[in-house]
Amino acid sequence: MELMTFESPVNAVLSGQEAPERSLKRRVPMTARTKQLSDKEMDALERQIPDLAQIATKTAYARALLVSDSVLRVDSGDLVRISLDGSKTVVAKAEPRRKVKVGEVITVRRIEDQTAGGRA
Structure with missing residues (x-):
């Protein structure tokens, strides 16, 4: 059986690690039976x-x-x-705020001179 590994996103943020550098914390089988819930x-x-x-x-x-x-x-x-x-x-x-209809195109303008370090 093949295993998939992942780390909790909260732990990754708190430890400052990026996704590729995460340590393998928990193993979850990729083939799992579904449980019927009451x-x-x-x-x-x-x-x-x-x-x-x-x-x-x-x-x-x-x-x-x-x-x-x-x-x-x-x-x-x-x-x-x-x-x-x-x-x-x-x-x-x-x-x-405004409501957006399905299929409506919204144009976003960027104000370059007010960004900090090139970030919006």
Whole structure:
């Protein structure tokens, strides 16, 4: 039986390792039988989704900071650049969200003179 190996993304971010350099932590068989879940078990798993989504969001935020030294986010209606050291710089007023229709083309413009180190 062939085995697939991977490391938890949270551990990779916290250790600062990139994907190719990850150590092999856990072995999972590629051929696994599917388990039939009861409604009670399925409900218990579904209740975990918000917590898992929160962890994934925080992990992505931390990974973005590690890779680029700053991230953009919306705080109180302002687009703010947050640096790795925690300093905040207001970049612009955040425009209101808009709904996008399927197939709609959105044109994004880049403002070159306001990027830090060539990054948007």
